[in-house]
Amino acid sequence: MHIDLSGRTALVTGSTAGIGHAAALGLAGCGAHVIVNGRHADAVEQACAAIRAAVDGAELSGISADVGSAEGCAQLLAALPAVDVLVNNVGIYGPQDFFEVSDETWQRFFEVNVLSAVRLARAYVPGMATRGWGRVVFLSSESGLNIPADMIHYGFTKTALLSVSRGLAKRMAGSGVTVNAVLPGPTLTEGVQAMLQAEVEKTGQPIEAVGAAFVAAHRPSSILRRLASAEEVANLIVYACSPQASATTGAALRVDGGCVDTIA
Structure with a gap:
């Protein structure tokens, strides 16, 4: 299968590292004009340089903006008024006992993980519908279904993204805009490393061995029995953004290594 996104503009939030960077690299390899986003200008520049080194002729732009805030989203939207592909990847995580999570932490996780995606989808999707084509991907997690006891506040945000994704897909029915969620499992990103x-x-x-032991201890339902690579997760994201995925919408697409123990 050859995925061609030439002529399409794709924004990947939080794409200076991890799954977001791998997704930006994959989309650039398919010919999209990719917008790399991060909070810090130097990290954005380094990420763009790495993608250019890996993809001959990559079309890239970088925008440094903290989309975890309303001000940062407004800054990004002012610099980039329209996109064809929106990958809402940015997110934060971290274990903490439920009884020790403050209101401020709950609010921060909701702002970064959920409201960033809501704000950008609300701004960009109407233009996609007007043009009759668009792709939106929300990065959820298997933790949105298997709520971790030590990260309830994180799992909650990933469940919320599943609701937003499904509801928005139904709202955009028949418009040519598809909306899906991708659910990674344990993945070897820089943060996990x-x-x-x-x-x-x-x-x-x-x-790799330490990662496999971590999966066995903390995600014993995993069928893969190892950490996925960021590239393996990005492969599914890129497909969901492709012309070939035109009949896939409203879906929760799992690339979780089988951690979620269900056949549906």
Whole structure:
């Protein structure tokens, strides 16, 4: 299957590292004009340089804006009034006991993980519908279905994104705009690698082995039995953004390694 997104503009929020960066790289490889976004200008520049080095002739622009705030979203929208593809990837996570999570933390997770996506979809999707074509992907998580006991505040936001995605898909019925959610499972991003680094140093084992042990301990329902790569997750994101995915909408697309124990 050859995915061609030439002539399409794609925004991937939080794309200086991790799954977002892998998605931006994949979309650039399909010919899209990709907008790399992050909070810091130097990180955005470095991410653009890395993609250009990997993809000959990549069409890239960078916008530094903190889309986890209303002001940051407004800043991004002023610089980029229209897109054809919106990948709402930006998000934060971190374990914390439910009884210790403050109101401020709940609000911050909701602002960054949910409202960033809501604001940008609300701004960009009407233009997609006017043009008769668009793709929107919300990055949810298997944690939106398997709510982690140590990250209830995080799981809540990922469940919320499933609701927004499904509802918006129904709202855009017949418009030529598809809306889907992608649900990664445990993935070897820079953040996860940093979290596991102490165990790597302690045991002397490679990150892959430590990651597999982490999955066995914390996601025992995993069928994959290892951490996915960011590229493996990005492959599904890119497909959901493709012309070939024209009949896929309103879906919760799992790339979770089988962590969610259901056949549906």
